[in-house]
Amino acid sequence: MKILAIANQKGGCGKTTTATSLSAALAQRDKKTLLIDLDPQSHASIAFGMLKVEPLNSIFSLFVNETDKVKKISDIVINIENRLDLVPSHIILSTIEHELKEREDGLLILAKAIGHAELKYDYVIIDCPPNLGFLTFNALRAANEIIVPVEASVFSIMGVGRLISMVELIKIKLHHAPHTKGLVTMHDEYSEFSEKMLRKIKYIFKDKLLKTIIPYDTALRQAQEKLKSIFKDSPHSRAAHDYLALADELLALDKEASAGNIYQEMRKMLHGVYGNIYSKERVFRLYAPKASDVYIVGDFNNWKIDESSKLEKNVDGDWEKSLYLLPGRYRYKFVADGLWLWDPQNSEKEPNPYGDFDSVFQI
Ligand SMILES: Nc1ncnc2c1ncn2[C@@H]1O[C@H](COP(=O)(O)OP(=O)(O)OP(=O)(O)O)[C@@H](O)[C@H]1O
Numbered sequence: 001m002k003i004l005a006i007a008n009q010k011g012g013c014g015k016t017t018t019a020t021s022l023s024a025a026l027a028q029r030d031k032k033t034l035l036i037d038l039d040p041q042s043h044a045s046i047a048f049g050m051l052k053v054e055p056l057n058s059i060f061s062l063f064v065n066e067t068d069k070v071k072k073i074s075d076i077v078i079n080i081e082n083r084l085d086l087v088p089s090h091i092i093l094s095t096i097e098h099e100l101k102e103r104e105d106g107l108l109i110l111a112k113a114i115g116h117a118e119l120k121y122d123y124v125i126i127d128c129p130p131n132l133g134f135l136t137f138n139a140l141r142a143a144n145e146i147i148v149p150v151e152a153s154v155f156s157i158m159g160v161g162r163l164i165s166m167v168e169l170i171k172i173k174l175h176h177a178p179h180t181k182g183l184v185t186m187h188d189e190y191s192e193f194s195e196k197m198l199r200k201i202k203y204i205f206k207d208k209l210l211k212t213i214i215p216y217d218t219a220l221r222q223a224q225e226k227l228k229s230i231f232k233d234s235p236h237s238r239a240a241h242d243y244l245a246l247a248d249e250l251l252a253l254d255k256e257a258s259a260g261n262i263y264q265e266m267r268k269m270l271h272g273v274y275g276n277i278y279s280k281e282r283v284f285r286l287y288a289p290k291a292s293d294v295y296i297v298g299d300f301n302n303w304k305i306d307e308s309s310k311l312e313k314n315v316d317g318d319w320e321k322s323l324y325l326l327p328g329r330y331r332y333k334f335v336a337d338g339l340w341l342w343d344p345q346n347s348e349k350e351p352n353p354y355g356d357f358d359s360v361f362q363i
Pocket residue numbers: 010011012013014015016017018039041043128129130185186187214215216217218220221224239
């Protein structure tokens with residue numbers, strides 16, 4: 001499951017339009033997608049016609065302080081169209097932002113809620129509010145990838161540096177390294193100014209800029225006015241075409257990243273046949289006495305967080321799991337309460353495609 005946060009503290013740069021259109025595009029491409037509206041303005045919810053949602057049926061119920069009112073993501077999901085679900089927002093969400101500061105787990109609530117719900121989606125898209133507060137921090141912490149929409153304007157470009165510093169802070173403080181990619185929005189190819197800004201954006205993001213460029217297209221505004229997705233309202237528009245191209249680009253990048261997994265699949269098949277003869281036991285152990293669940297994910301299980309990758313806790317606060325693996329070199333990580341961690345007992349690490357490191361071992 002891929003979790004993408006759409007974030008930029010600059011207002012009106014196309015976050016919500018990207019979150020809603022990309023979610024709908026991924027659903028069109030047969031990917032089961034969940035759109036999480038994390039902005040108290042609730043524009044993504046409104047864009048899909050969710051004008052009246054009870055506070056406790058919205059994302060607010062994940063963050064509410066009274067534990068008896070806290071709900072699971074699966075309890076508040078609304079089906080929008082084929083393969084597309086929504087967790088709606090509510091204006092009341094803006095009132096809890098300052099309370100999150102007081103809570104020990106204030107930055108991890110969304111990551112934990114997504115981790116615990118065992119959601120069965122291919123993609124989760126999070127629409128962030130236009131600031132760098134606790135809600136945005138929650139999204140950046142939960143995401144494996146951040147898409148930063150940047151419209152061709154001076155202020156939009158100025159804000160990017162601050163967002164990137166925030167991601168760096170997350171890397172250092174929370175040992176979590178989501179991959180960041182820029183997306184040019186509202187581009188007017190006929191405007192000299194827009195072209196100049198595009199060159200600046202390319203300079204800032206370098207190879208981290210998505211190739212797809214979203215043009216300025218009034219069809220998007222018209223679709224939002226009718227509370228419809230661009231694919232329902234204007235399927236032949238330039239914007240519909242380009243948001244599908246964006247979905248295709250992201251899908252191709254993910255396919256590239258998991259290309260190595262075909263080899264792993266073959267390895268697993270062989271394991272089924274020859275496992276008893278050639279496989280060796282490897283025990284994974286993490287000391288995390290306060291964690292409520294810990295998983296081991298890596299090349300050997302396609303990085304899947306599920307029952308089969310769960311560790312057992314012993315009385316000393318150690319979490320353990322033993323796996324039988326064929327000889328080879330494997331990358332892996334622990335996931336403790338939604339936090340992705342290297343193995344502190346293994347100094348061998350390798351960089352991964354997301355700009356972070358994985359622990360590595362050889363059998
Ligand atoms: N590619 C585009 N072409 C034309 N108009 C667009 C495009 N993308 C977004 N818009 C319009 O620009 C306005 C701002 O877009 P949007 O709401 O997506 O930005 P946002 O970053 O989510 O804003 P906020 O920071 O307030 O959440 C909206 O009116 C939207 O319809």
